[in-house]
Amino acid sequence: MITGWEVADPKRGAAPERIRQLNLARELHAAGFDGVDVRTRPEWMRLDRAHREAARRLDVEGDPGLASLSEEAEQLVPQLDDLRRVLAIGRAP
Numbered sequence: 312m313i314t315g316w317e318v319a320d321p322k323r324g325a326a327p328e329r330i331r332q333l334n335l336a337r338e339l340h341a342a343g344f345d346g347v348d349v350r351t352r353p354e355w356m357r358l359d360r361a362h363r364e365a366a367r368r369l370d371v372e373g374d375p376g377l378a379s380l381s382e383e384a385e386q387l388v389p390q391l392d393d394l395r396r397v398l399a400i401g402r403a404p
Contacts, residue, residue, distance in 0.1 A: 312398065312399070312400050313398075314355075314396070314397065314398050314399070315335060315396075315397060315399070316394045316397070317333055317334070317395055317397050318331050318333070318393060318394060318395070319394055320393070323393065325389070325393060335397060336348075336349045339399060339401040340401075342401075343403070343404060344404075345401065345403075346400075346401060347401040348399070349398070349400075350397060350398050350399075351396070352396045352397060353396075355396045355398075356391070356394075356395065356396040359391075359396060360388070360391055363388050363391070364388060366380045366383075367381060367384045367385055367388060369381050
C-alpha cells in the first residue's frame with residue numbers, strides 16, 4: 312500500500328514533470344505486484360488542501376519546522392487543482 316499524487320488530467324496543468332510521468336498502477340505492475348488497484352481519495356484531497364491552506368497562513372517566525380511546512384504549502388497549493396490524491400494497493404506474488 313502506498314499513497315501519493317498523480318496528475319488529474321495529463322492534458323492540462325502545471326504539475327511537475329516527475330508527477331506527470333507517474334502512473335502508480337503501471338509502476339506497481341512493473342515491480343511484479345498482483346491485484347493492483349489505484350483509488351482516488353477526494354476526501355483526503357479536501358483535507359490536504361485545508362491543511363496546506365492553513366499552513367500558508369501560519370506565523371512561522373522562529374520555527375524552522377513550521378517555516379518548512381509553510382514554504383512547501385506555498386509551492387504546492389497552486390498545483391492542487393491539477394493533482395489527485397491516490398491510494399495504491401498491490402499484493403506481492
